[in-house]
Structures are given as structure tokens and as C-alpha cells.
Amino acid sequence: MSDSIAIELRDVVKRFGDVIAVDHVNLQIRDGEFFSLLGPSGCGKTSTLRMIAGFELPTAGSILIHGREMGITPPHLRPVNTVFQSYALFPHMTVAQNVAFGLEMRKKPKDEIARQVKEALELVRLSGLEERRPRQLSGGQQQRVALARALVNHPEVLLLDEPLGALDQKLRKEMQLELKSLQARVGITFVFVTHDQEEALTMSDRIAVMNKGKLLQVGTPTEIYERPNCRFVADFIGETNFIDGVVIGRDGNYTVLETPEGLRFRGLATRPLSDGTAVTYSIRPEKVRLLAPNGELPPNGLAGTVMTVNYIGSDTRITVRINDRRTIDIWEQNTRSTLDRDEYWQPGEAAVIVCPPDNALVLSE
Amino acid sequence: MATLQQQQQRRDRIRLALLLTPGLLWLLLFFALPLVIIFIYSFMTNDALGRVVYEPTLNNYVTIFTQSLYVNAYWRSIWTSVLTTVICLLIGYPLAVFIARxxxxxxxxxxMLILIPFWTNFLVRIYAWQIILANNGIINGLLEIIGIGRLPLLNNEGATLVGLIYGELPFMVLPLYAAIDRFDFTLMEAAADLGANKVQAFLRIMLPMTMPGIVAGSVLVFIPTLGQFVVSELLGGAKVDYLGNLIQRLFLRANPINWPLGSAMAVLMMLVLLVLIMMYFRVTSEEER
Structure with a gap:
């Protein structure tokens, strides 16, 4: 069950006039998976979702749901349901009527509809609000109605188009966890579209990162964050220090690059790179270490000057200048509970940064 | 001592009264008063010269309910108005959707294309339809050329209907457009997503949600159509009597003129409208529920 494929995209292309919204995407989404399509607005993630739902047809390529070629099957005959960004609840119907709609369309008997509507509303913790109209509900409650309305049909796949976008930050976090646990309970494949990388990392079993219609990387949240396969993914997911240079050789497992001003960095390359290739070195701020100078530079160390020190609660964010045109950001976790910041790094202080090569990546475009 | 809030409320009330007075006076003088006069006239009678004689009677109403001339005029006008409204709705709805989309x-x-005809006087436009429909008119000219031969298009009830639909269509399209423009078509996708085909999605979602536009458009078309007399006179050839024609004749051209009977017809027409529209609101608001 868990290794069968719920949705397969084969070389899918979508054009709107001259614009290529989705550019030769190949993708397999496994059964029971919480799968996120992540990317900036206009990256093609919503178009991809709409093609799965059947609201748009691919210009080329094919979409299979549980092995069945969808072709030009209209949305009402596809075994998927959608939670819309705007919820798209029917304003002239009560909560119960909204949830019952899909079952009525499938001509289920009345008593069964009543029972399933009740169950679905219990599932999303909305029991007691059956007779309310959508406009009488809060954003979070509307969100739950949209979920119940889709899930009550037991779709093979649930498509969610930025469903948390309209909620405030706190509610959003709550709904993220709730959605995740809901998905685990119902066991339905979720395909979740979002532009919020943190949301995708929190909720997903696997993430597909898209940009400009292209699928850049598919992987678990850890893989996407720790081993981005290109500069865009490294940049879009989390924060990172980028340093441009060219490959000048290898040192054991590591690829060595040199910057125009002659600094050398070591990191892991995601694929073999020949000497002279233009590359970008990437290291996450929390992976850089900051030491007091003791006369001798450690391996992978660089001398610099502390520029700014910003306390943000859980972390302290420090910027260190290493030469005329380069700074490195470093995040240090505030592990000691002390209010006495005088002994901490001060702007203007000399410091040494260490970039462990196992935590650094050498990325090519 | 009144509180500041009470003082302010009093000042607001005075301002409101001042603002409303001109409008209220106008309505009283030119709407309510004539209506009262018509109502009183409807219980009077006339003399051989057509003057109103102040002798209270129910004869006018008895006449209307017993003579087929009047009964038929009511039925004919109601039927024509229903037909006009329904056809305007059937033409106007897709048109409004097309514009909104x-x-x-x-x-x-x-x-603007819908509104431009209003820049020309209604009578002029109806005369234009005479030119289009006449025996030697534009359509018959074309029919002759393609070998079908001339057809009697003018001076019948069909011509009246065409003219009415033409004249009233904008009043249907504009409120429909307003309603459909507000309609969120994502809801149609949501319905399709939940297994509704196009017809089901329309009947269950779009139709009830655009019902206010349908109601407004229907009322705007139905009311003037029920009392119209110009179109049936100019395009229908005045062969059969509609309510408006009868009332107009009783007031202006009958020998002798009979204002009391005409007033009674007008009062009854308003009653008919009131009842029909209340029934209509009832049906459509149930639909919405």
C-alpha cells in the first residue's frame, strides 16, 4: 500500500499563451503521503494542482491517478477533492448542507449522508455548528468546513491549495499540526500547495520545490534543507550564506573552491564538478562557528571582525566581516540563561569563523 | 439637562428631517395624492359628457369582472408580461454571464452597447421596428431575395412581443450583470470538484446565488410590461386590447371618456401586480433557502 503510487505526472507541460506555467514536470506521489508543492508565487505549483483536479488540462504530458490515465476527465468525475485557498464554501448553504453536497451529488441515501456529515464534522471538531452559515464562522472554522466537505467524500487524494494562507500566524501553526495529525488519521494522500517553506518543512513527508515552472528537487524536509541540489533551493528553504567562486580541485570528499579575492572554501558537492566550474558555496548560518582568535587559524577558519550582534530570543544573530566585500552571518543558539550580555561578542571585536566542510555545500546552477 | 449625546441625537434628527422634506413633499404631491384621487374616482361614475359624477358605486369593478373585454385584457396583459419576462430572462442571463466573464x-x-439604445427615444426605436418588420421592410426584403417570400410580420401579437422583449431586455440584463459579476466562479469549480456536473452546479449554486438579480430584473421587466400600451399600438396594430390600451382609451379617447372605469382598471392592475410580485418573491426566496 505505502509504496504504490497515488499520483503520477509524466512530462507534464502547461502553457497559458506564451507563458510556460509548468515545464516538463515528472513526479510521483506515493499513497498515503503528505506531499507538498513548494515554491514562490508563479512557480507553477497551483497550476500543477489544478491539472490534477481537472480544472486545467495539460498542454502536453499525462496525469495518472492510481494508474488511471486522467486525459480529459472533467473534475466532477475525478477521484480527488480540493480544499480551495478561498475555501469556496457555498454561502447560501448551512455548514451541514455544504458538507453534504458531495454525497448528494453521488446520490447517497439520506440517512447515510446525515451520518457521514456528522462524522466529518466531528473529525474536524465542528459538531454543533451544523446550522450555521459560512459567513457566521471564523476563518479557522471555515477552513475546517472546507476540509470536512472534501474529506467526507473519501477522495483517493486530497488537494490543498494554500489552505492556511488566510489565517493569522498563531492559528496557522495550530492548523498545520492539526492537518498533519488529521492526515495521519484518515490515511488519505494529501497534496499541499504552499509558498511557505516553514509550513512545508513542518508538515510534509516529502516536498517538491518548484521555480519558474520547473521541478527542482523532490525530497524529505531534511534532504531539502540539508542537501539542496541547487542555489535556488538552498536560498528558498531557510537562510544561508552564499559565496561565489570557481572549483580549483578536490580534497578527499570535499570540493575546493576559490573566490575572486583568493579565499578558499571546502564543501560537499552534490555532483562531480570539473576544475574551473563556476559554483556557489553555501553554508547555513547556524552551522558556522565563531571563536575568539588565539594567534593561529584553525582548519577551515577565517579571521574577521564582528559587525553586528542582534539578540532575537532563541538565537543571537551575528554578522562578521571577513574582507572588504564579504560578510558571513552566524546564528548562535542562546543556550545559557543569562541577562549579562557584556561578556558576549561586541561589535568591532576580532573573531575567527570556522566553516565545517561537512556542513557546507558546493552548488552549481 | 440633556446629555451631550442626547443633544447630538436631536441635532441629527433635525438635519435628517430637513434633508428628507423636499423628497417627501414631492412624493406626496405627485405620487400619493394622484393615487388617492384615482382610488376615489374608481368608485364614481361618469355622465354623457364624460365628466366624473360623485355618486359612490361599485359598478366599475362589476363591469371589469363581468365583461369579457376587460377580463380578457387582464389575462392577455398578464400572459404577455410573463412571456416577455421569461424570454428576457432566458436571453439576458447568458448575455449577463458572457459580459461578466x-x-x-x-x-x-x-x-455600454446594452445602454446605447437608451440614448434614442423609445418611440423612435419602436418606429424603427416598424421599418424592420413592415411588409416592405428590411426582413421581408431579405426573405424575398432568398426566395421565401414576404411574411406578415407586423401588426400582430408576435410583433408586440418582439418589441416588448427588445425594449425591456436591458432592464433584465443590468441587474443580472450586477448579481453575476459579484458571483465567485470558484464556487462552480468547488461544485464540480464535489461531483456536480455543469447543470447540477448551475441549479444548486449559481442560480440560487444570483436569484436577487433574477428577481430584480424580472420585477423591472414585468411591471412596465403589464401597463404598456405603446408597443401593442405601434407594432401590434391595436388589434387586440391590452390593459394599457384600454385604460388609455378610457381616459382619453372613449366616447364619452370614462375616468372612473379607467381608474378602477388601474387600481385593479396595481392590485394584480402587488399579488403577483408578492407570490414571486415568496417562490424565489424559498428557492434561495
């Missing part, structure tokens, strides 16, 4: 920059020009 057009690219933003096209919507205003398309609405």
Missing part, C-alpha cells in the same frame, strides 16, 4: 477591459464597452 469577459476580460475586464471589455466589460464596460459591452455594457
Amino acid at each position: 469577459s476580460p475586464q477591459q471589455w466589460r464596460m464597452p459591452l455594457l
Whole structure:
């Protein structure tokens, strides 16, 4: 069950006039998976979702749901349901009527509809609000109605188009966890579209990162964050220090690059790179270490000057200048509970940064 | 001592009264008063010269309910108005959807095309239809050329209907457009997503949600159509009597003129309208529920 494929995209292309919204995407989404399509607005993630739902047809390529070629099957005959960004609840119907709609369309008997509507509303913790109209509900409650309305049909796949976008930050976090646990309970494949990388990392079993219609990387949240396969993914997911240079050789497992001003960095390359290739070195701020100078530079160390020190609660964010045109950001976790910041790094202080090569990546475009 | 809030409320009330007075006076003088006069006249009678004689009687109403001339006029006008309204709705709804779904920059020009005929006097436009439908008119000219031969298109009830639909269509399209423009078409996708085909999605979602536009458009078309007399006179050839024609004749041209009977017909027409529209609101608001 868990290794069968719920949705397969084969070389899918979508054009709107001259614009290529989705550019030769190949993708397999496994059964029971919480799968996120992540990317900036206009990256093609919503178009991809709409093609799965059947609201748009691919210009080329094919979409299979549980092995069945969808072709030009209209949305009402596809075994998927959608939670819309705007919820798209029917304003002239009560909560119960909204949830019952899909079952009525499938001509289920009345008593069964009543029972399933009740169950679905219990599932999303909305029991007691059956007779309310959508406009009488809060954003979070509307969100739950949209979920119940889709899930009550037991779709093979649930498509969610930025469903948390309209909620405030706190509610959003709550709904993220709730959605995740809901998905685990119902066991339905979720395909979740979002532009919020943190949301995708929190909720997903696997993430597909898209940009400009292209699928850049598919992987678990850890893989996407720790081993981005290109500069865009490294940049879009989390924060990172980028340093441009060219490959000048290898040192054991590591690829060595040199910057125009002659600094050398070591990191892991995601694929073999020949000497002279233009590359970008990437290291996450929390992976850089900051030491007091003791006369001798450690391996992978660089001398610099502390520029700014910003306390943000859980972390302290420090910027260190290493030469005329380069700074490195470093995040240090505030592990000691002390209010006495005088002994901490001060702007203007000399410091040494260490970039462990196992935590650094050498990325090519 | 009144509180500041009470003082302010009093001042607001005085301002409101001042603002409303001109409008209220106008309505009283030119709407309510004539209506009262018509109502009183409807219980009077006339003399051989057509003057109103102040002798209270119910004869006018008895006449209307017993003579087929009047009964038929009511039925004919109601039936024609229903037909006009339904056809305007059937033409106007798709048209309004088309305009509302057009690219933003096209919507205003398309609405203007609907409104442009209003720049010309209604009578002139109805005369234009005479030219189009006449025996030696444009359509018959074309029919002759393609070998079908001339058809009697003018001076019948069909011509009246065509003229009425032509004249009233904008009053249907504009409120429909307003309702459909507000309608969120994502809801149609949501319905399709939940297993509704196009017809089901329309009947269950779009129709009830655009019902206010349908009601407004229907009322706007139905009311003037029920009392009209110009179109049936100019295009229908005045062969059969509609309510408006009868009332107009009783007031202006009958020998002797009979204002009391005409007033009674007008009062009854208003009653008919009131009842029909209340029934209509009832049915459509149930639909919405």
C-alpha cells in the first residue's frame, strides 16, 4: 500500500499563451503521503494542482491517478477533492448542507449522508455548528468546513491549495499540526500547495520545490534543507550564506573552491564538478562557528571582525566581516540563561569563523 | 439637562428631517395624492359628457369582472408580461454571464452597447421596428431575395412581443450583470470538484446565488410590461386590447371618456401586480433557502 503510487505526472507541460506555467514536470506521489508543492508565487505549483483536479488540462504530458490515465476527465468525475485557498464554501448553504453536497451529488441515501456529515464534522471538531452559515464562522472554522466537505467524500487524494494562507500566524501553526495529525488519521494522500517553506518543512513527508515552472528537487524536509541540489533551493528553504567562486580541485570528499579575492572554501558537492566550474558555496548560518582568535587559524577558519550582534530570543544573530566585500552571518543558539550580555561578542571585536566542510555545500546552477 | 449625546441625537434628527422634506413633499404631491384621487374616482361614475359624477358605486369593478373585454385584457396583459419576462430572462442571463466573464477591459464597452439604445427615444426605436418588420421592410426584403417570400410580420401579437422583449431586455440584463459579476466562479469549480456536473452546479449554486438579480430584473421587466400600451399600438396594430390600451382609451379617447372605469382598471392592475410580485418573491426566496 505505502509504496504504490497515488499520483503520477509524466512530462507534464502547461502553457497559458506564451507563458510556460509548468515545464516538463515528472513526479510521483506515493499513497498515503503528505506531499507538498513548494515554491514562490508563479512557480507553477497551483497550476500543477489544478491539472490534477481537472480544472486545467495539460498542454502536453499525462496525469495518472492510481494508474488511471486522467486525459480529459472533467473534475466532477475525478477521484480527488480540493480544499480551495478561498475555501469556496457555498454561502447560501448551512455548514451541514455544504458538507453534504458531495454525497448528494453521488446520490447517497439520506440517512447515510446525515451520518457521514456528522462524522466529518466531528473529525474536524465542528459538531454543533451544523446550522450555521459560512459567513457566521471564523476563518479557522471555515477552513475546517472546507476540509470536512472534501474529506467526507473519501477522495483517493486530497488537494490543498494554500489552505492556511488566510489565517493569522498563531492559528496557522495550530492548523498545520492539526492537518498533519488529521492526515495521519484518515490515511488519505494529501497534496499541499504552499509558498511557505516553514509550513512545508513542518508538515510534509516529502516536498517538491518548484521555480519558474520547473521541478527542482523532490525530497524529505531534511534532504531539502540539508542537501539542496541547487542555489535556488538552498536560498528558498531557510537562510544561508552564499559565496561565489570557481572549483580549483578536490580534497578527499570535499570540493575546493576559490573566490575572486583568493579565499578558499571546502564543501560537499552534490555532483562531480570539473576544475574551473563556476559554483556557489553555501553554508547555513547556524552551522558556522565563531571563536575568539588565539594567534593561529584553525582548519577551515577565517579571521574577521564582528559587525553586528542582534539578540532575537532563541538565537543571537551575528554578522562578521571577513574582507572588504564579504560578510558571513552566524546564528548562535542562546543556550545559557543569562541577562549579562557584556561578556558576549561586541561589535568591532576580532573573531575567527570556522566553516565545517561537512556542513557546507558546493552548488552549481 | 440633556446629555451631550442626547443633544447630538436631536441635532441629527433635525438635519435628517430637513434633508428628507423636499423628497417627501414631492412624493406626496405627485405620487400619493394622484393615487388617492384615482382610488376615489374608481368608485364614481361618469355622465354623457364624460365628466366624473360623485355618486359612490361599485359598478366599475362589476363591469371589469363581468365583461369579457376587460377580463380578457387582464389575462392577455398578464400572459404577455410573463412571456416577455421569461424570454428576457432566458436571453439576458447568458448575455449577463458572457459580459461578466469577459476580460475586464471589455466589460464596460459591452455594457455600454446594452445602454446605447437608451440614448434614442423609445418611440423612435419602436418606429424603427416598424421599418424592420413592415411588409416592405428590411426582413421581408431579405426573405424575398432568398426566395421565401414576404411574411406578415407586423401588426400582430408576435410583433408586440418582439418589441416588448427588445425594449425591456436591458432592464433584465443590468441587474443580472450586477448579481453575476459579484458571483465567485470558484464556487462552480468547488461544485464540480464535489461531483456536480455543469447543470447540477448551475441549479444548486449559481442560480440560487444570483436569484436577487433574477428577481430584480424580472420585477423591472414585468411591471412596465403589464401597463404598456405603446408597443401593442405601434407594432401590434391595436388589434387586440391590452390593459394599457384600454385604460388609455378610457381616459382619453372613449366616447364619452370614462375616468372612473379607467381608474378602477388601474387600481385593479396595481392590485394584480402587488399579488403577483408578492407570490414571486415568496417562490424565489424559498428557492434561495
